[in-house]
Amino acid sequence: MSIADNLLEYKSELDKTQVELIAVSKYQEPAAIMEAYNAGQRVFGENIVQELVDKQAQLPTDIEWHLIGHLQTNKVKYIAPFVKLIHSVDSLKLLIEINKQAVKNKRVIDCLLQIYIADEDTKFGLGFDEAIELLRSEEFATLKNVRIVGLMGIASNNATEKQTLDEFIELKVLFDGIKVSFFRKDDYFKEVSMGMSGDYKLAIEAGSTMVRVGSSIFGKRKIKHYKTE
Numbered sequence: 001m002s003i004a005d006n007l008l009e010y011k012s013e014l015d016k017t018q019v020e021l022i023a024v025s026k027y028q029e030p031a032a033i034m035e036a037y038n039a040g041q042r043v044f045g046e047n048i049v050q051e052l053v054d055k056q057a058q059l060p061t062d063i064e065w066h067l068i069g070h071l072q073t074n075k076v077k078y079i080a081p082f083v084k085l086i087h088s089v090d091s092l093k094l095l096i097e098i099n100k101q102a103v104k105n106k107r108v109i110d111c112l113l114q115i116y117i118a119d120e121d122t123k124f125g126l127g128f129d130e131a132i133e134l135l136r137s138e139e140f141a142t143l144k145n146v147r148i149v150g151l152m153g154i155a156s157n158n159a160t161e162k163q164t165l166d167e168f169i170e171l172k173v174l175f176d177g178i179k180v181s182f183f184r185k186d187d188y189f190k191e192v193s194m195g196m197s198g199d200y201k202l203a204i205e206a207g208s209t210m211v212r213v214g215s216s217i218f219g220k221r222k223i224k225h226y227k228t229e
């Protein structure tokens, strides 16, 4: 099936829900992104800063670009002028830098706290306690140009369906707790970014509001020359 066909299939499936589709276009050529764009998709996720910056410069300006991969503090400045949502905030230090660059660009940047839910050592993210500590800190209260709009998580690789579902439910429960404790009156705190090609159905079952789907829309990843961190 073509990229457009794959997208339309996801769209009709997700239309029954309130879940937003982030088309993960990492390692895909701009032509493939344009195919999705021409089929109506406007929200794309990338995980490498340089690749995101290069594509943003050459593709239509009404695309909403999300950064979903690990972000180094020294690279925030490159995406701060345009990024729509950063899914991968995993430290207060990073959030402070995003705030600083947002001030420079006279904007407020929406962010998700990436929470560590997987049962493995390789994934980035905050532990539950660390996330709460960050939100309680005096420093966080001074950051006026970042807005935490929810949480993001990545489930374990190669887990059983039950374990994957349990990990997503843990994230949703944490979201609900943080909502009540820190954002009760803030309508903007509403996003739970979880679910990828292999597990988005389980994520939706657990309460996802944003799924990040790459390979099952675009097929195999093509570009290899960008350096991962």
Ligand SMILES: *Cc1c(COP(=O)(O)O)cnc(C)c1O
Residues within 6 Å of the ligand: 024, 026, 047, 068, 069, 154, 195, 196, 197, 198, 212, 213, 214, 215, 216
């Ligand atoms: C690559 C990636 C995805 C998409 O993965 P697929 O399995 O291709 O759907 C989602 N989230 C993050 C953080 C990623 O790096």
